[in-house]
Amino acid sequence: MSHQALLKDKLPPEKLSRLPKGFEVIGDIAIIYIPQSLDDEKYLIAQALVSHRKDVNIVLRKINKLAGTQRVGDFEILLGNRTTTLHRENDCVFHVDLKKAYFSGKLAYERNRIVQMVNDGEDILVLFCGVGPFLIPIAKKKNASIVGLDSNADACEYFRINAELNKIDADIILGDAGSICSLFKRKFDRIVMPAPYGQDYFLNLASSLLKPEGAVHFYTFKKDFEISHFKKLLEKKRWIIDFYRNCGGVAPRVSRYGFDLRQR
Numbered sequence: 001m002s003h004q005a006l007l008k009d010k011l012p013p014e015k016l017s018r019l020p021k022g023f024e025v026i027g028d029i030a031i032i033y034i035p036q037s038l039d040d041e042k043y044l045i046a047q048a049l050v051s052h053r054k055d056v057n058i059v060l061r062k063i064n065k066l067a068g069t070q071r072v073g074d075f076e077i078l079l080g081n082r083t084t085t086l087h088r089e090n091d092c093v094f095h096v097d098l099k100k101a102y103f104s105g106k107l108a109y110e111r112n113r114i115v116q117m118v119n120d121g122e123d124i125l126v127l128f129c130g131v132g133p134f135l136i137p138i139a140k141k142k143n144a145s146i147v148g149l150d151s152n153a154d155a156c157e158y159f160r161i162n163a164e165l166n167k168i169d170a171d172i173i174l175g176d177a178g179s180i181c182s183l184f185k186r187k188f189d190r191i192v193m194p195a196p197y198g199q200d201y202f203l204n205l206a207s208s209l210l211k212p213e214g215a216v217h218f219y220t221f222k223k224d225f226e227i228s229h230f231k232k233l234l235e236k237k238r239w240i241i242d243f244y245r246n247c248g249g250v251a252p253r254v255s256r257y258g259f260d261l262r263q264r
């Protein structure tokens, strides 16, 4: 049921129309956006959500858009007393602290799609790995050697906790994706790159770390009309596009796109 439908009997239609329809649930935490003009109703809104969703114990209000390179959000706690939770996805469990490291469940399908493509014995690098949602299911289901890199120390620490929780081995590196060429002397069969907004240039670095038949899974944010130009740009840079898909909207008219690429 949408957030608006939940509050149909509690708020007048004019106020209801100012609320977004959806909200995200991570573990037992619901994340909602409430505009400032509905400040007086914020607890009523949070309470309505909890009374309908028995799996939700905490309600966080998103204050700012995800900020900075670490994409960590600022939250006001409306109900409950923590920003940590355990989230289950793709048969794995993730301990997350939403105030310290980015996490969203919206890419769960995409992460599982990558797992299905991995062959046993592969060497895999995940740049911008966060708390491990791309890597951990691969390590759990395939016999692959995996390395994750992130510049947020808290994300790396939670990744370590999650590797233990899921009983997998992972090489977790705290570092900047800009220095991968000097960090790694070896090459990889597969590189996964959920690149931050507007930072497509990181793709150029990947080609030097890729084995000849290696694959890159590259994520970028684009408006629909920008895709045909972006595809031409990839081809010009000698990337073969095996497949691409819209992985869902992130802002009005902007979506995250995933591209499966190989070097020509």
Ligand SMILES: C[S@@+](CC[C@H](N)C(=O)[O-])C[C@H]1O[C@@H](n2cnc3c(N)ncnc32)[C@H](O)[C@@H]1O
Pocket: 069, 070, 071, 102, 103, 104, 107, 127, 128, 129, 130, 131, 132, 133, 134, 149, 150, 151, 152, 155, 175, 176, 177, 178, 194, 195, 196
């Ligand atoms: C959008 S999050 C993706 C996290 C994770 N892959 C996921 O799907 O949940 C982007 C991540 O990239 C990291 N990051 C941003 N800029 C970076 C850089 N230059 N080098 C390494 N990591 C970076 C952030 O700390 C953040 O954890």
